[in-house]
Amino acid sequence: MASEEPLFDPSLKKKKKKKQVAFSEDPLGADADPTTPAPAEITNGDVDMGPATVHEQMKQKNGDSMGNDIELEEPKMKEEDDFKAMFGDLKKKKKKKEIPMDLPEDGSGASTPVTSKADAPAASEDLDFSELKKKKKSSKKKVDLEAFEKELGESNAKEGVEDDGDHLEDIDEAELGDDPFARGGDAPTGTDTGSEPWLGSDRDYTYPELLHRFYNQLHAVNPSLLNSSGKRYTIAPPSIHREGNKKTIFANVTDICKRMRRPPEHVIQYLFSEMGTTGSVDGAGRLVIKGRFQQKQVENVLRRYIVEYVTCKTCKSPDTLLTKENRIFFTSCESCGSRRSVSTIKSGFQAQVGRRSKNKTG
Amino acid sequence: MSVQNLVSQDDPFQDEGDLLGDDEDVGSQSNYIHIRIQQRNGRKTLTILEGLSKDYNLKKILKVFKKNFACNGTLVEHEEFGEIIQLQGDHRQKIASFLIEEGIPKATIKVHGF
Numbered sequence: 178m179a180s181e182e183p184l185f186d187p188s189l190k191k192k193k194k195k196k197q198v199a200f201s202e203d204p205l206g207a208d209a210d211p212t213t214p215a216p217a218e219i220t221n222g223d224v225d226m227g228p229a230t231v232h233e234q235m236k237q238k239n240g241d242s243m244g245n246d247i248e249l250e251e252p253k254m255k256e257e258d259d260f261k262a263m264f265g266d267l268k269k270k271k272k273k274k275e276i277p278m279d280l281p282e283d284g285s286g287a288s289t290p291v292t293s294k295a296d297a298p299a300a301s302e303d304l305d306f307s308e309l310k311k312k313k314k315s316s317k318k319k320v321d322l323e324a325f326e327k328e329l330g331e332s333n334a335k336e337g338v339e340d341d342g343d344h345l346e347d348i349d350e351a352e353l354g355d356d357p358f359a360r361g362g363d364a365p366t367g368t369d370t371g372s373e374p375w376l377g378s379d380r381d382y383t384y385p386e387l388l389h390r391f392y393n394q395l396h397a398v399n400p401s402l403l404n405s406s407g408k409r410y411t412i413a414p415p416s417i418h419r420e421g422n423k424k425t426i427f428a429n430v431t432d433i434c435k436r437m438r439r440p441p442e443h444v445i446q447y448l449f450s451e452m453g454t455t456g457s458v459d460g461a462g463r464l465v466i467k468g469r470f471q472q473k474q475v476e477n478v479l480r481r482y483i484v485e486y487v488t489c490k491t492c493k494s495p496d497t498l499l500t501k502e503n504r505i506f507f508t509s510c511e512s513c514g515s516r517r518s519v520s521t522i523k524s525g526f527q528a529q530v531g532r533r534s535k536n537k538t539g
Numbered sequence: 540m541s542v543q544n545l546v547s548q549d550d551p552f553q554d555e556g557d558l559l560g561d562d563e564d565v566g567s568q569s570n571y572i573h574i575r576i577q578q579r580n581g582r583k584t585l586t587i588l589e590g591l592s593k594d595y596n597l598k599k600i601l602k603v604f605k606k607n608f609a610c611n612g613t614l615v616e617h618e619e620f621g622e623i624i625q626l627q628g629d630h631r632q633k634i635a636s637f638l639i640e641e642g643i644p645k646a647t648i649k650v651h652g653f
Binding site: 450451452453454468469470473474475477478525526527528530531 | 573575576577578579580585587589615617619620623625651652653
C-alpha cells in the first residue's frame with residue numbers, strides 16, 4: 178500500500194474510503210440478509226444499503242466508477258497476500274480463506290472467524306487478525322494524516338459559507354477521533370451536506386438522494402457505526418485425535434467452551450446430537466466421541482453451534498449469555514441487550530446401530 | 540341476512556382446532572424436517588429423515604429415494620417421532636435438494652450432522 182501512496186494522491190480520500198469498506202465487510206454481511214452473499218459486490222453496485230451510500234456518494238462525487246472498482250479490489254488482494262504470507266505454503270487452506278472474505282455465507286460474524294480456525298493449527302495455535310489489522314491501520318494512518326490536513330484546509334475554506342452544523346460535526350469528530358479512518362471518511366460527507374444535488378434546482382429530491390443524505394449524516398455523527406467490525410471472533414481450532422479405531426478425542430472442549438462462555442455440557446450435548454453419537458468426558462477434561470470424526474467435521478458442527486447459540490441474531494455480536502429459565506434456554510446479548518429464546522437440543526430419532534444384544538437393558 | 544350469516548358458522552374455531560389436532564407435535568418446535576446422519580461401522584452411514592408431514596405417502600417417497608440414490612432404506616415407526624425414513628449411506632444433501640425441488644420450503648428443512 179505504502180508504495181502506491183503517491184500514485185493515488187489526488188484521490189486519497191476515496192482510497193481511504195475503499196479500505197474502510199473492505200474492512201467493514203463483516204458487519205455489512207451481518208446487516209445484509211443472510212441469504213444475500215457478497216457484500217463487497219453490493220457495496221460496489223448501486224444498491225441502497227447501509228454504509229454503501231456514503232461510498233456511493235463519494236463515487237458520484239468523483240465520477241469514475243472504474244477507479245473505484247480497481248481500488249476496491251486492491252485492498253482485498255492485499256489481504257489475501259497477507260494471508261498467503263501468514264499461512265505460507267498452505268495453498269489449499271488459503272483457498273478456503275478466500276471464501277469468507279468474499280462472501281460470509283451465512284452472513285454472521287461468527288462464521289468467518291471460525292474459518293480461520295481451520296487454518297490456524299498450522300500457523301499458530303490461536304490465530305488473531307489483530308496483527309494483520311494493526312499493520313493495515315498504521316499504513317492507513319499515514320495516508321490519513323495527509324488527507325486529513327488537506328480536508329481540514331478544505332473545510333476551513335468552506336466553513337465560512339456553510340452553516341454551523343457542519344462545523345460542530347467536525348469538532349465532534351475531532352473529539353471522538355480515536356478512529357482515524359472514520360474521521361477522514363466522514364469529514365468530506367460533513368462538508369458535503371451543504372451541497373446536496375437538489376439545492377441548486379427546483380426539482381424535488383428523490384428517495385435515494387434522501388437516503389444518501391441520511392446515511393451521510395448518520396455516519397458523520399456516529400463514526401463508530403462504520404468501524405464496529407474491529408474485533409473478530411476467534412476460537413482456537415478444535416484439536417481432534419483418534420483414540421484407537423473407533424473413538425475420537427476432542428481435547429480442547431473446555432477451552433473452547435470457556436471461550437464461547439457456554440457450559441460444556443450444553444456444547445457437548447449439541448455435539449452429540451448433531452453428530453448422532455455418544456461419548457464421555459475423560460479425566461483430563463477431554464471429550465471422547467464414539468465414531469471417527471475429522472477436525473473439519475467437528476469444526477463445522479461447532480460453527481453451527483456458534484451461529485445458533487452464541488451469536489446474537491440481532492447484532493451478530495458473540496457477547497451473549499445463555500441462561501436457563503423454566504426449562505427454556507435464553508440468550509441475552511451483552512452488547513445490544515436483545516434477548517431471545519433458543520431451541521432446546523433434541524437428538525431426534527436414533528437408529529439401531531451395532532448389536533442389539535448390547536443395547537438390551539431389560 | 541346478517542344474523543343468518545352469524546348463525547351459519549356454529550363454531551368459529553372449528554378449523555383451527557382441526558389444524559391443531561392434526562399436528563402431532565404442537566408446542567414443541569416441530570414442523571421442521573430433520574435430516575440426520577449416523578455413523579455405522581467403518582465408513583458406513585445411515586441417513587435419517589424425520590418430520591415429514593403425514594400427508595405424504597412415505598412409502599412412495601422411500602421408493603423414489605431408493606431408486607434415485609441407489610441405496611436401500613426402510614420406514615421406521617417411532618412413537619415420538621412418527622414415521623421415519625432411514626436410508627443407507629449419506630444422502631443428506633440429495634434428500635434436501637429433492638425436498639426443495641418438490642416444493643417444500645427450504646426454511647423448514649434442517650440438515651444436521653458434520
